[in-house]
Amino acid sequence: MAKSRFEKKGRKKEYKTDTIMQRAILVYLPTKEMKERWQDLAKKSGLSISRFVIEHVENSLGQEREAEIYGTRADLIDRIKKLEEEKKELEEKYEILSRAYERLEEENKRYRTMPFLEEMMGYRDYERKLISEFKKKKKIAKGEVFEILKIDPMREADIAKGITRQIENLERYGLIEDKGRWWIWKA
Numbered sequence: 074m075a076k077s078r079f080e081k082k083g084r085k086k087e088y089k090t091d092t093i094m095q096r097a098i099l100v101y102l103p104t105k106e107m108k109e110r111w112q113d114l115a116k117k118s119g120l121s122i123s124r125f126v127i128e129h130v131e132n133s134l135g136q137e138r139e140a141e142i143y144g145t146r147a148d149l150i151d152r153i154k155k156l157e158e159e160k161k162e163l164e165e166k167y168e169i170l171s172r173a174y175e176r177l178e179e180e181n182k183r184y185r186t187m188p189f190l191e192e193m194m195g196y197r198d199y200e201r202k203l204i205s206e207f208k209k210k211k212k213i214a215k216g217e218v219f220e221i222l223k224i225d226p227m228r229e230a231d232i233a234k235g236i237t238r239q240i241e242n243l244e245r246y247g248l249i250e251d252k253g254r255w256w257i258w259k260a
Contacts, residue, residue: 100126200239207249207258214255 102108115125132146206221207213218240219226219233226233240256243249250257 200236203236203239204243207243207256208260211258212255213258216254218256 102111111125112122115122118125120128202222203218213221218236222236224232224236240249244251244256248258248260250259
């Protein structure tokens with residue numbers, strides 16, 4: 074057996090070209106046109122011809138092994154298109170729902186502020202008297218509130234409810250404090 078040029082000089086080290094040749098496969102395509110078509114497809118894919126052939130052969134072998142994970146490139150492209158369409162539909166629905174939510178929030182704000190915008194003489198008269206009584210007495214028993222304002226909670230339930238809410242608001246704003254049987258004026 075003849076020695077290679079490297080062995081003749083006493084070198085037994087493998088060189089890159091030797092390892093490349095150990096991994097190389099020569100493929101002869103049936104026509105020159107097929108070779109050119111594969112090269113064009115590889116170039117359009119941004120791959121070298123070697124990488125292009127490797128990917129397609131591995132993909133084909135994966136299909137033969139019924140590897141559902143990989144699928145064909147065409148299957149993956151179809152899935153991507155379907156997912157993009159679904160994403161677009163979801164984005165459109167999200168936009169519609171977002172606008173509806175914003176409108177509801179605006180309507181809710183208007184609804185919450187409506188009582189404060191309307192002129193309601195009855196309630197405001199009671200509220201003024203309630204506050205003046207708290208300022209004067211500093212401490213009012215809970216049972217006396219309706220007596221002071223001359224309200225019968227049984228016959229005038231809606232007015233009594235309004236006064237109760239006013240007292241709750243005064244407490245929320247820190248103007249009065251609930252001390253069990255008493256309301257204490259803090260302002």
